[in-house]
Structure formats: structure tokens, C-alpha cells
Amino acid sequence: MRRYSSFILVVALVLAASLLWGASALAQEGGDDEQLQLGAQIYAANCAVCHGANGEGRVGATLAKDWPSIRPELATRATIVNGVPGSPMPAWSEANGGPLSDEEIDAVVYYILSWQTGGAPQVTPLPSATPLALLSPVPGVEGDPNRGAALFAYNCEVCHGEGGVGRIGAPLAKVWPSVRPDLAIKNTISNGVEGSPMPAWSKENGGPLTEQEINDLTAYVLSLAEGVHPPATETPEAPSGLAWLSGWGGVLLTVLLFVLLLVASQFLQRRKTG
Ligand code: HEC
Ligand code: HEC
Structure with a gap:
């Protein structure tokens, strides 16, 4: 039994190490492509709504253009970080209360400027196709x-x-x-x-x-x-006295039980051998 469990431990350790190694190797090999991919994801999720899927402009300005600036990355970065007060362009940096980190802003700047050349690499964001549950129409409201x-x-x-x-x-x-x-x-x-x-x-x-x-x-x-507010027809779930078991309480209890078992088995073994 002892030998068996230490064998499992070794296998688990080897698996974990190889996973970590593989992940870090992937991260290194990515480079620019990876930044472009990240920029494309961020753009699709946050900016396409106003600037159009390919920067063609919509509620927001056209971004697929030649930027008349010597260091366009600085100008675009500043706009994204601070927003344009008085316009719908929000400030995106975490420092200004927005949702994007510095690294994410760099990636989206890199992605936007890749349109300048015209022949920008088309990076299609990964589709996130989660089938939605059908919603029932709201009584008295036009629209689906x-x-x-x-x-x-x-x-x-x-x-x-x-x-x-x-x-x-x-x-x-x-x-x-x-x-x-x-x-x-x-x-x-x-x-x-x-x-x-x-x-x-x-x-x-x-x-x-x-x-x-x-x-x-x-x-x-x-x-x-x-x-x-769930509809009144549903009977509300009675608060169960064991509800705490499903959270951290459950985890703690499992750990406690496990430790108890270990101690008990040690004790029994010692009595057998001793
Ligand atoms: C709610 C709509 C909206 C969203 C969302 C939005 N923008 Fe904007 N953006 C605008 C508008 C409007 C302008 C033009 C502001 C002005 O100068 O009046 C603008 C301007 C800009 C400019 C400057 C354009 C120029 O010609 O100087 C950049 C760069 C930019 N946005 C990038 C982004 C990025 C990157 C995101 C996503 C992280 C984003 N925007 C999300 C509305 C939006
Ligand atoms: C660029 C960010 C942005 C986008 C995009 C946006 N909203 Fe809003 N929305 C806001 C903000 C900020 C407020 C709060 C305005 C206030 O009252 O100060 C708001 C308020 C609202 C309210 C009123 C909330 C209330 O409590 O009265 C509704 C409804 C709403 N938005 C619906 C929408 C719908 C539908 C869309 C998409 C078609 C949308 N919004 C897109 C930023 C946004």
C-alpha cells in the first residue's frame, strides 16, 4: 500500500512539472503573434462595439487608418489610457478606473496600429459560442x-x-x-x-x-x-441547516476527516507492529 501511494505521488509530480514546463515553453515561443492575438481579443471584446469589427468606425472614430504621427503608438496609447472626456470614448486603464492592464493596453495598441499597413494580418478572435437558454417574452413589451x-x-x-x-x-x-x-x-x-x-x-x-x-x-x-427575483411560482428553497457544508465549511470538514483518518490508521498500525 505504501509503495503504491508513493508511486502515485511521483507520477503526479512528474505530470505537474511537465505541464508547467510545457506552458512556459508555449509562452516564450508566442512573441509578437501572441501580443497580436491578445490585442485582437481585447479589441473584439471592448472596442469593436464602437469602432467596428475591423476599425472601420461606428459610434466611435475610424481606427483602421494611417496615423499622422511620428510615434502613433504614444498618441493612441494616451487616448486609450485616458479616454476622451466629453465624448463616449471611455478611459480604459486600471489607473483611471477602467478594466485594462498596461500589458493589455500595449497589446491593443499593437493590434490597432497593425491596420496601418493596409495588409494587416487578419486575426480572427476565437469564437465563444455558448448556446444560450431561450428567454420567455416579457408580457406587454414589444421585442424579442x-x-x-x-x-x-x-x-x-x-x-x-x-x-x-x-x-x-x-x-x-x-x-x-x-x-x-x-x-x-x-x-x-x-x-x-x-x-x-x-x-x-x-x-x-x-x-x-x-x-x-x-x-x-x-x-x-x-x-x-x-x-x-425568481418568479413567485417557484417554491423558495428552505434554508438548510447544512448549507455551510457546500462552501469552505465543507472543505474544512473534508480536510479534518482526512487528518483524523490518517492519525487513526497510524495508531492502528503502531498497535499491530508494537
Ligand atoms: C462607447 C464607444 C467607444 C468605445 C467602447 C471605445 N471607443 Fe475609442 N473612441 C470613441 C469615440 C466617440 C472616439 C472619438 C473621440 C473624439 O475625439 O471625439 C474615440 C476615439 C478613440 C481613439 C482616437 C482616435 C483618433 O483618431 O485619434 C482611439 C485610439 C480609440 N478610441 C481606441 C479605442 C480602444 C482601443 C477601445 C477599446 C479598448 C475603444 N476605443 C473603445 C468611442 C469608443
Ligand atoms: C461605453 C459604455 C456603455 C455602453 C457601450 C452601453 N452603456 Fe448603458 N450605460 C452606461 C453608463 C455609464 C450608464 C449610467 C449612466 C448614468 O446614469 O450616469 C448607462 C446606463 C444605462 C441604462 C440606464 C440604467 C439605469 O439604472 O437607469 C440602460 C437601460 C442602459 N445603459 C442600457 C444599455 C444598452 C441596452 C446598451 C447597448 C445597446 C448600453 N447600455 C451600452 C454605459 C454604457
Whole structure:
């Protein structure tokens, strides 16, 4: 039994070491390609919503262009770090309360400037195809929350977070204290919030979205509230006296039991041999 378990330990150690070694080798070999790939991911997740998937411009400025600057990387970096106050361009650096680290900003600058040459390497971001559960329509609201979910992922998640939990933008997964929350939400989406990073999205306001798309988004945003307060038809789970077992309490208990077992087996063995 002893020999068997030490054999397992050795195998596990060797496996872990080779995994670590493989990972570090990969990280070294990546180099520029890796920075470009990282930049592309960050761009797709944070910037494409306003600047277009290939920097062609949308709510935000065109970025696929020749930069009339001797050190364009400094100018673009400064804009990304600090944002453009008074415009929808947010500040992205962690130092300014944004979500991106210095390394991530360097990567996205590198990626954006790679468009300058025209023949930029096309890096397609890895698809993140997670099948979504179907949402049920919100009573009394025009618009399809399922179409809204796709629009939200592309246009709003960057600021409002996955599922509307909030990020640079306000949390949206909440209960709306309004008689007709659909009208209030639709209004905010169409017109934006002046003086905040929330852009105006309707075509009338120079945004990219049609009225139907804004209705779909409104239905989706309202459906987020259901996740916050489960419908009353569901019987709430009775608080179980053993709930603490599922968290750290459970881990602690397992470790304690394990130690006890070890001590007991040692004790028994000593009695047998002694
Ligand atoms: C909510 C929309 C929005 C998002 C999201 C956004 N931008 Fe911007 N961005 C703008 C707008 C609008 C401008 C133009 C600001 C101005 O000068 O009035 C701009 C300007 C810029 C400029 C300067 C362009 C120039 O010609 O000087 C750069 C560079 C830039 N953005 C990069 C980024 C990067 C990188 C990201 C993602 C990390 C990003 N932006 C995300 C809206 C956005
Ligand atoms: C560049 C960041 C950004 C993007 C992109 C963005 N929002 Fe916002 N949004 C904000 C901010 C910031 C606020 C809070 C404004 C305030 O009241 O100061 C806000 C507010 C809102 C509100 C009102 C919240 C409340 O509590 O009243 C709604 C609704 C909303 N956004 C929906 C959307 C939808 C839908 C999209 C996508 C079409 C979107 N937003 C895209 C930044 C953003």
C-alpha cells in the first residue's frame, strides 16, 4: 500500500512539472503573434462595439487608418489610457478606473496600429459560442428578448457586463422602480445619458440601432430582472441547516476527516507492529 501511494505521488509530480514546463515553453515561443492575438481579443471584446469589427468606425472614430504621427503608438496609447472626456470614448486603464492592464493596453495598441499597413494580418478572435437558454417574452413589451440577448452581447456587455451585472456601465440586472420600466429603458437606450459614457443608440440620434433592435434590447434588459427575483411560482428553497457544508465549511470538514483518518490508521498500525 505504501509503495503504491508513493508511486502515485511521483507520477503526479512528474505530470505537474511537465505541464508547467510545457506552458512556459508555449509562452516564450508566442512573441509578437501572441501580443497580436491578445490585442485582437481585447479589441473584439471592448472596442469593436464602437469602432467596428475591423476599425472601420461606428459610434466611435475610424481606427483602421494611417496615423499622422511620428510615434502613433504614444498618441493612441494616451487616448486609450485616458479616454476622451466629453465624448463616449471611455478611459480604459486600471489607473483611471477602467478594466485594462498596461500589458493589455500595449497589446491593443499593437493590434490597432497593425491596420496601418493596409495588409494587416487578419486575426480572427476565437469564437465563444455558448448556446444560450431561450428567454420567455416579457408580457406587454414589444421585442424579442432572445434577439435582444445577441444584440446586448455585441453592443452593451462591454460596459454593462455579462448578464448586465455592471462594469463601466450601470448594473442592469435589477428590479426597475417604474410603472412602465420598458419606456424608461427604451428612452435611455435611444437617447443615451448625456455627460456619461452611455451612448445614444437609435438611428435618429446617429446611433447604429433600429427601433426594432432597441425594442428587442428593452425586452432583454427587462428579462434580466427575473434572474434577480425568481418568479413567485417557484417554491423558495428552505434554508438548510447544512448549507455551510457546500462552501469552505465543507472543505474544512473534508480536510479534518482526512487528518483524523490518517492519525487513526497510524495508531492502528503502531498497535499491530508494537
Ligand atoms: C462607447 C464607444 C467607444 C468605445 C467602447 C471605445 N471607443 Fe475609442 N473612441 C470613441 C469615440 C466617440 C472616439 C472619438 C473621440 C473624439 O475625439 O471625439 C474615440 C476615439 C478613440 C481613439 C482616437 C482616435 C483618433 O483618431 O485619434 C482611439 C485610439 C480609440 N478610441 C481606441 C479605442 C480602444 C482601443 C477601445 C477599446 C479598448 C475603444 N476605443 C473603445 C468611442 C469608443
Ligand atoms: C461605453 C459604455 C456603455 C455602453 C457601450 C452601453 N452603456 Fe448603458 N450605460 C452606461 C453608463 C455609464 C450608464 C449610467 C449612466 C448614468 O446614469 O450616469 C448607462 C446606463 C444605462 C441604462 C440606464 C440604467 C439605469 O439604472 O437607469 C440602460 C437601460 C442602459 N445603459 C442600457 C444599455 C444598452 C441596452 C446598451 C447597448 C445597446 C448600453 N447600455 C451600452 C454605459 C454604457
